[in-house]
Amino acid sequence: MYRFTHGAAHRALLIALIVPLAAACNKKGDSDGAYTEPAATAEPAGGVATAGTGALRVNDIEIGKGLNSDMTLKDQTGDFKVRDTIYAVVETDGASTGAKLDAKWTYKDGQPVSQSTQTISPSGGETRHEFHMQKSSAWPKGDYKVEVMLDGQSAGTKDFSIK
Secondary structure, eight states: OOOOOHHHHHHHHHHHHHHHHHHHHTOOBOTTOOBOOOOOOOOOGGGBOOOEETTEEEEEEEEEEEEOTTSOEEEEOSEEOTTOOEEEEEEEEEEOSSEEEEEEEEETTTEEEEEEEEEEOOEEEEEEEEEEEOOSSOOOSEEEEEEEEETTEEEEEEEEEEO
């Protein structure tokens, strides 16, 4: 005959109650109790995530040459020359007071090139924000990437080349 001490009996009872409860929490069931897989989430067009906090999110990231007065790109492209200034236009949607928008520019396999941060407070609707990188001497030829972060969460990346 097995004999439990007072503490061991409580532990056995807790385990008997918690294990089935934890297993049930990890499954999604429909009304008949059958397990259903969670729905897959699709990545938005253009490879841009809709990262955001609360009512503000990043809709799109575009890169190119030149900037119009309405903060759109004059020439959207992913191919640049060694002396070009590279622009990234980030379109947000929604409102926020004091959100942090970052652009991290990298070369080849992650070598940092430039980083800049803006504190933004859009009042609602679609708003464009501009980042750019330039250099007085020629850029090294190769593959680059810009990653945009909204409040510390990646909102998407864009690859480009300098030829």
